[in-house]
Amino acid sequence: MKLTFDLDAADGAARTGRVATPRGVLPTPLFMPVGTKAAVKHLDATDLHALGIPLVLGNTYHLMLKPGADLVADLGGLHAFMAWDGHVLTDSGGYQVFSLNPKVTDEGARFRSTYDGSTHHLTPEGAADIQSKLGADIQMVLDVCPPLPSRRRDVQAAVDRTEAWARRGRAAFLAGAGWREDRGLDQAQFGIAQGGVDLDLRAEGARRTVEVGFDGYAIGGLSVGETRAEMLPALAAAIEHLPADQPRYLMGVGDPASIVEAVGLGVDLFDCVLPSRHARHGTVLTGAGRLMIKNLAYERDEGPLDPDCTCPVCARWSRAYLRHLFRVGEPTGARLLTIHNVVWLSNLVVGLRTAIAAGRFETARRAVLDVWG
């Protein structure tokens, strides 16, 4: 795999650059929307392309259960299945599995499907094989994600097991190279650093993951209930031990304040369900903060959701119309708010890219924190 990261500009620790894969180039920092079950809710591949989204995340946990990794592989992988020629990243399945209170041993995690109650066993080797079958451009190694707060010994145990699983997952990934090559698949694999909010455990988690050696590195197990004041030092402690010439990915973080602070620490990639989930509940992301579209204040508001937004929804529809769609439960409303929120959050990160290149990151950071901090 030839995944590379090239730096274009830095402003303090914040950086902008390009992740290049055999499929194409991803400018960073970059926010990727979440297509849990092979679709960003209410959107399709034509939409994603039209909206300029270059990368989406698919959830291994959901896809391995329905429609199943073998079926996706037989149909040519996620790109062919979704009819999507942009980039796809699949998570390891670990985050969802650990939320199901699984039985965890050194071998792996045993859990029950939320679809039909059937029992499944996810191992580091299995996670790599399943993701090879799903065929994403970037796969994630299986990690152990402890809830926060956890006792230090539990976080330490998670760091230990995460490294052991990282070694097995990496070996399985490398062993699958021939299988992938036969199918014309060229995948990268990212490692995941754990460590809770203990700075030394975060540093240790990052060091030990880097020792295994991956094509890029994620910081996992953050934004799981801790405050931003707890999260950011832990993130900084991890990043200090990640290689500067490889991409850094903060998993599951999508609120504007956390994104801008993480970019300030040198993070390149983000994913989160936040823009989609907010949209389905009628919450709109704007330059002035959150806007609840159902509020009476917007009953006769002929203006766009955000006057500074470049999305096709803000170009065409009024707050009054979108409020009406939500009040009467029309699914078109959730779709249009999803389009706006995804584009708005993507554009926020694109704006940070521009600010970094121009040496104005701190000004841009302040502007975001003034509204969202």
Next chain:
Amino acid sequence: MKLTFDLDAADGAARTGRVATPRGVLPTPLFMPVGTKAAVKHLDATDLHALGIPLVLGNTYHLMLKPGADLVADLGGLHAFMAWDGHVLTDSGGYQVFSLNPKVTDEGARFRSTYDGSTHHLTPEGAADIQSKLGADIQMVLDVCPPLPSRRRDVQAAVDRTEAWARRGRAAFLAGAGWREDRGLDQAQFGIAQGGVDLDLRAEGARRTVEVGFDGYAIGGLSVGETRAEMLPALAAAIEHLPADQPRYLMGVGDPASIVEAVGLGVDLFDCVLPSRHARHGTVLTGAGRLMIKNLAYERDEGPLDPDCTCPVCARWSRAYLRHLFRVGEPTGARLLTIHNVVWLSNLVVGLRTAIAAGRFETARRAVLDVWG
């Protein structure tokens, strides 16, 4: 109002032509999708334009309650509200109101809102005023829609009251001309012929509606539970008394067999929720008949929904992917099937247009009935 109908070709009683309004030209026969609450479910105005849909129906009953006709008027009417520059037709509200078991007097129909239980009174004058405020290109006069089967005396009473209401509705519409002109609105109004499935009452209903004088004529109160063998003679009896130089609109009929038979009798316009409702339940309209997308048979089917369909869904996605989206409840699935069904049914009617112009209507009719009859 300068709504005109120009005949291009006839083949037996089937005809193809153009309805021209100040907004533009509608080629007929034409199927219009239903945007009950100012949106075709899962679609927006950009979609409708991209799919080549020239006319959508809005429901007066729903829109008068939410968001309310005054609000729509204040925001510039349905076209501005929906950001839609195609044609809009609004029904009279009568069909929904009569399904709510209203208290009907000579004056009008008193009913309770399904939204909040509040009481409302819909009169012929009110229906015209409300629809002027909604601002559609074509509004429908308030009629009395009896259930089928009904006693002959009840159908006769509905025909009598429908004429009385038609006279009042027409007068109210004409009296509103100044109000509309002040707002740059140029609307047409269609009358509705009732008469159940009694041939003589249908003929009488049509004659009496035509005597009142409208810009076009609808046949209402059909496809409400009677068989097609009962419906078609009643439809023919009505059409015999409708003017040949004005458009004819069969309300609420959308199944392919009924459409093709009605076109054969000289109907120009159709509306129905069928393609949207089927789509939401995973039922696909195809040249080979109905296809239930959730069926196991499509689990690994890499083909399009309908190999002969020109819609953007058939161009891009497989049955296997669409089946997956439905099985896991992704709203993208309902959206994509809606796009397919609406385009497929529209294209079916466009195909009849071509067949009539070429003198091949009977062959086209047979082909549809072989599958859908």
